[in-house]
Amino acid sequence: xxxxxxxxxxxxxxxxxxxxxxxxxxxxxxxxxxxxxxxxxxxxxxxxxxxxxxxxxxxxxxxxxxxxxxxxxxxxxxxxxxxxxxxxxxxxxxxxxxxxxxxxxxxxxxxxxxxxxxxxxxxxxxxxxxxxxxxxxxxxxxxxxxxxxxxxxxxxxxxxxxxxxxxxxxxxxxxxxxxxxxxxxxxxxxxxxxxxxxxxxxxxxxxxxxxxxxxxxxxxxxxxxxxxxxxxxxxxxxxxxxxxxxxxxxxxxxxxxxxxxxxxxxxxxxxxxxxxxxxxxxxxxxxxxxxxxxxxxxxxxxxxxxxxxxxxxxxxxxxxxxxxxxxxxxxxxxxxxxxxxxxxxxxxxxxxxxxxxxxxxxxxxxxxxxxxxxxxxxxxxxxxxxxxxx
Amino acid sequence: xxxxxxxxxxxxxxxxxxxxxxxxxxxxxxxxxxxxxxxxxxxxxxxxxxxxxxxxxxxxxxxxxxxxxxxxxxxxxxxxxxxxxxxxxxxxxxxxxxxxxxxxxxxxxxxxxxxxxxxxxxxxxxxxxxxxxxxxxxxxxxxxxxxxxxxxxxxxxxxxxxxxxxxxxxxxxxxxxxxxxxxxxxxxxxxxxxxxxxxxxxxxxxxxxxxxxxxxxxxxxxxxxxxxxxxxxxxxxxxxxxxxxxxxxxxxxxxxxxxxxxxxxxxxxxxxxxxxxxxxxxxxxxxxxxxxxxxxxxxxxxxxxxxxxxxxxxxxxxxxxxxxxxxxxxxxxxxxxxxxxxxxxxxxxxxxxxxxxxxxxxxxxxxxxxxxxxxxxxxxxxxxxxxxxxxxxxxxxxxxxxxxxxxxxxxxxxxxxxxxxxxxxxxxxxxxxxxxxxxxxxxxxxxxxxxxxxxxxxxxxxxxxxxxxxxxxxxxxxxxxxxxxxxxxxxxxxxxxxxxxxxxxxxxxxxxxxx
Numbered sequence: 001x002x003x004x005x006x007x008x009x010x011x012x013x014x015x016x017x018x019x020x021x022x023x024x025x026x027x028x029x030x031x032x033x034x035x036x037x038x039x040x041x042x043x044x045x046x047x048x049x050x051x052x053x054x055x056x057x058x059x060x061x062x063x064x065x066x067x068x069x070x071x072x073x074x075x076x077x078x079x080x081x082x083x084x085x086x087x088x089x090x091x092x093x094x095x096x097x098x099x100x101x102x103x104x105x106x107x108x109x110x111x112x113x114x115x116x117x118x119x120x121x122x123x124x125x126x127x128x129x130x131x132x133x134x135x136x137x138x139x140x141x142x143x144x145x146x147x148x149x150x151x152x153x154x155x156x157x158x159x160x161x162x163x164x165x166x167x168x169x170x171x172x173x174x175x176x177x178x179x180x181x182x183x184x185x186x187x188x189x190x191x192x193x194x195x196x197x198x199x200x201x202x203x204x205x206x207x208x209x210x211x212x213x214x215x216x217x218x219x220x221x222x223x224x225x226x227x228x229x230x231x232x233x234x235x236x237x238x239x240x241x242x243x244x245x246x247x248x249x250x251x252x253x254x255x256x257x258x259x260x261x262x263x264x265x266x267x268x269x270x271x272x273x274x275x276x277x278x279x280x281x282x283x284x285x286x287x288x289x290x291x292x293x294x295x296x297x298x299x300x301x302x303x304x305x306x307x308x309x310x311x312x313x314x315x316x317x318x319x320x321x322x323x324x325x326x327x328x329x330x331x332x333x334x335x336x337x338x339x340x341x342x343x344x345x346x347x348x349x350x351x352x353x354x355x356x357x358x359x360x361x362x363x364x365x366x367x368x369x370x371x372x373x374x375x376x377x378x379x380x381x382x383x384x385x386x387x388x389x390x
Numbered sequence: 391x392x393x394x395x396x397x398x399x400x401x402x403x404x405x406x407x408x409x410x411x412x413x414x415x416x417x418x419x420x421x422x423x424x425x426x427x428x429x430x431x432x433x434x435x436x437x438x439x440x441x442x443x444x445x446x447x448x449x450x451x452x453x454x455x456x457x458x459x460x461x462x463x464x465x466x467x468x469x470x471x472x473x474x475x476x477x478x479x480x481x482x483x484x485x486x487x488x489x490x491x492x493x494x495x496x497x498x499x500x501x502x503x504x505x506x507x508x509x510x511x512x513x514x515x516x517x518x519x520x521x522x523x524x525x526x527x528x529x530x531x532x533x534x535x536x537x538x539x540x541x542x543x544x545x546x547x548x549x550x551x552x553x554x555x556x557x558x559x560x561x562x563x564x565x566x567x568x569x570x571x572x573x574x575x576x577x578x579x580x581x582x583x584x585x586x587x588x589x590x591x592x593x594x595x596x597x598x599x600x601x602x603x604x605x606x607x608x609x610x611x612x613x614x615x616x617x618x619x620x621x622x623x624x625x626x627x628x629x630x631x632x633x634x635x636x637x638x639x640x641x642x643x644x645x646x647x648x649x650x651x652x653x654x655x656x657x658x659x660x661x662x663x664x665x666x667x668x669x670x671x672x673x674x675x676x677x678x679x680x681x682x683x684x685x686x687x688x689x690x691x692x693x694x695x696x697x698x699x700x701x702x703x704x705x706x707x708x709x710x711x712x713x714x715x716x717x718x719x720x721x722x723x724x725x726x727x728x729x730x731x732x733x734x735x736x737x738x739x740x741x742x743x744x745x746x747x748x749x750x751x752x753x754x755x756x757x758x759x760x761x762x763x764x765x766x767x768x769x770x771x772x773x774x775x776x777x778x779x780x781x782x783x784x785x786x787x788x789x790x791x792x793x794x795x796x797x798x799x800x801x802x803x804x805x806x807x808x809x810x811x812x813x814x815x816x817x818x819x820x821x822x823x824x825x826x827x828x829x830x831x832x833x834x835x836x837x838x839x840x841x842x843x844x845x846x847x848x849x850x851x852x853x854x855x856x857x858x859x860x861x862x863x864x865x866x867x868x869x870x871x872x873x874x875x876x877x878x879x880x881x882x883x884x885x886x887x888x889x890x891x892x893x894x895x896x897x898x899x900x901x902x903x904x905x
Contacts, residue, residue: 199773200773202773203773203774203776203777205773205776256772257769257770257772258765258768258769258770259761259762259765259768259769259770260768262754262757262758262761262770263761265747265750265754266747266750266754266758269747269748269749269750270743270744270746270747270748270749272743272744273738273743273744273745273746273747273758274747274758275705275726276702276705276726276736276738276744276745277726277758277759277812278726278727278729278730278758278759278816279726279758280725280727332749336747336749336750337749
């Protein structure tokens with residue numbers, strides 16, 4: 001019995017190691033930046049600065065899950081789509097919504113192109129996407145003729161840098177709509193947790209006691225509301241946060257609860273066994289790369305909107321940040337292990353490191369070195385802990 | 391007359407859950423060819439791996455006495471230094487290096503790390519002459535045939551100044567001419583002071599070249615036959631290989647109820663997946679009745695797994711022709727999902743690399759082939775999944791801490807039960823079981839046999855592929871014998887015996903080669 005509890009504790013610790021790491025880093029920088037890190041303005045900035053990397057990390061995680069495949073082309077694809085959206089919007093004056101739809105569609109086409117080579121011709125993803133990285137960077141420069149295209153219409157910029165409108169507030173500094181959304185989310189959360197618990201009881205599974213259920217649900221509700229109140233103290237919820245939250249929910253749902261999600265994990269865990277169990281492995285791999293490119297297009301839209309310009313150098317090294325986010329978040333380099341939320345936490349760890357060190361005035365060169373060490377130690381921790389469980 | 395170059399005394403080697411070698415003794419005389427025979431899984435290769443240091447000293451018990459001294463090999467290079475070289479069944483040549491580079495790989499003719507190519511080439515030419523090869527030493531290995539590659543392996547051993555050469559199934563992949571050439575070479579090497587141990591299933595070759603024959607069965611030495619002293623015939627060797635009691639190792643099947651023909655394969659021809667002009671399966675016709683266990687016996691490389699996989703969603707082969715008739719209707723199986731839809735299941739030969747997702751837990755492995763069965767609109771009901779997995783864990787007696795234990799940590803027998811659970815949950819009416827009890831202990835084997843009987847009593851049909859003849863005879867109602875891509879015989883359980891099956895394989899081996 002006591003061994004059981006000990007094991008459970010260990011499992012919990014391992015599961016939450018990345019959250020603990022994130023919280024420790026936040027506390028560390030909160031102290032070293034004299035409290036600037038968690039000021040409402042800076043929290044909002046953190047979200048805006050990292051949104052496109054987090055979007056990429058979601059797609060990258062699926063690729064990594066499928067047997068350690070990566071996509072090196074996402075930064076170039078983001079720039080390419082940015083260039084196309086700028087041409088449509090700035091040069092031709094197309095309205096924002098059709099611009100976005102066409103841009104995402106172009107992303108999908110890029111994905112079909114790369115997915116075909118990777119999934120059906122079986123060119124190693126590293127090579128296929130390395131080629132894509134060069135091709136789409138080149139095409140970006142061709143489209144932009146080496147120049148920067150700007151400015152976008154306001155509605156386009158708002159996707160990346162706007163905030164949800166305060167419909168009920170009086171503009172007195174506190175963003176009331178944000179607080180109301182926080183409360184609504186809490187109610188939804190409580191509702192789903194109760195529903196889940198009921199269904200488990202229906203199957204006669206063990207459920208945590210009422211007391212610990214109330215404590216854990218209550219803690220989550222407090223965190224949600226603290227967060228929204230904090231954002232409300234500045235300008236409220238940024239549009240990208242809404243977008244990001246939706247993506248995280250959808251993709252977590254897909255990976256945890258749908259057949260396609262299960263097939264991705266099985267594929268990454270053992271391709272041969274998955275194929276012989278009826279998983280259409282080529283189709284899964286193809287889908288992963290189409291999805292990745294659509295998310296890269298979305299990241300390109302967000303980045304160009306935030307910058308309010310399409311530049312030939314946009315998205316440089318994004319791919320590496322996204323890949324690092326997944327690995328820091330506990331994804332296995334050989335596939336089959338990793339979660340969406342882990343990748344997000346990994347991305348946030350990188351983001352907080354960047355932001356905290358910048359506030360402290362650490363120079364860019366040192367920032368790079370420190371980030372590299374963090375990546376290495378996160379993966380080393382993972383490898384080490386796996387060896388011990390064996 | 392001649393003394394022992396090698397003596398292995400009381401060698402015992404344990405694998406988790408299995409006793410692979412049990413007090414094995416082997417004596418090999420200087421300048422002789424010593425053959426090691428036994429069924430698949432009898433322990434021949436394990437014994438040779440112990441000898442050559444693949445399994446280091448300490449991982450087994452017993453003594454190896456080589457040229458009068460006790461040896462404790464920690465790794466292969468230790469045994470090679472003493473002149474013991476093993477040539478494995480799968481050749482260890484690098485396809486895109488030249489003959490010369492391969493021969494001196496790991497044994498480079500170098501000074502301070504700089505290779506002297508003149509010495510390398512002249513030595514290579516000299517060595518190639520010894521085995522009768524006249525190829526250019528700069529030829530890439532992948533451009534020469536398998537027969538020559540096998541000779542290059544031997545040259546590689548000669549380059550290491552081999553005294554005791556071990557060959558594991560050296561002629562398995564060779565045609566008759568190449569085999570002949572290889573055996574002649576062994577006889578010639580014998581006269582030049584090289585002792586050989588040869589593992590082979592080809593008894594006609596063994597009777598031809600071997601001076602002594604040691605028979606291994608179930609991890610124990612049974613007997614050693616000496617040329618000129620004992621009678622050496624194929625029948626005598628087969629008797630030693632298979633002669634064992636069959637009592638109580640197989641559960642009795644009650645209420646046998648075999649129905650009409652349920653599944654039929656007609657004129658099935660398959661070519662290799664990679665080498666597309668190589669025909670692997672020739673005009674195969676088999677049928678399975680409802681409630682029947684049909685066995686496919688044969689040696690390794692007979693094409694049984696390839697046959698099963700080509701049926702199961704064309705996962706092996708190219709240019710497949712022939713028809714499959716199930717329940718009176720011709721069906722077309724284009725991929726694995728359609729095979730599953732046609733209620734066919736295939737339990738793979740190698741459960742670790744092709745049967746399980748080892749990282750994943752028991753639960754997720756059991757439901758993998760039938761996620762639709764626990765889903766609505768492509769959304770998995772995780773609670774029902776737990777119920778299903780728990781159910782199978784109890785029913786199949788999967789010994790584990792919980793359904794959340796990862797399958798990588800289970801014993802072979804329990805892993806196999808998880809694979810079987812997966813396929814039973816996919817609700818098939820025909821199960822193809824490929825070596826369902828390979829590498830698992832006797833107790834778990836019995837449980838698996840019980841599960842097979844249970845499936846049969848539910849009216850399902852089973853095709854069982856096994857290299858263990860006793861298992862085939864213990865479990866099957868009817869037996870097809872397969873060899874080198876052909877069905878070479880069909881025997882009813884009542885008339886079949888281990889000798890009759892083995893004879894069928896051996897005789898047809900000759901006949902096929904005479905074509």
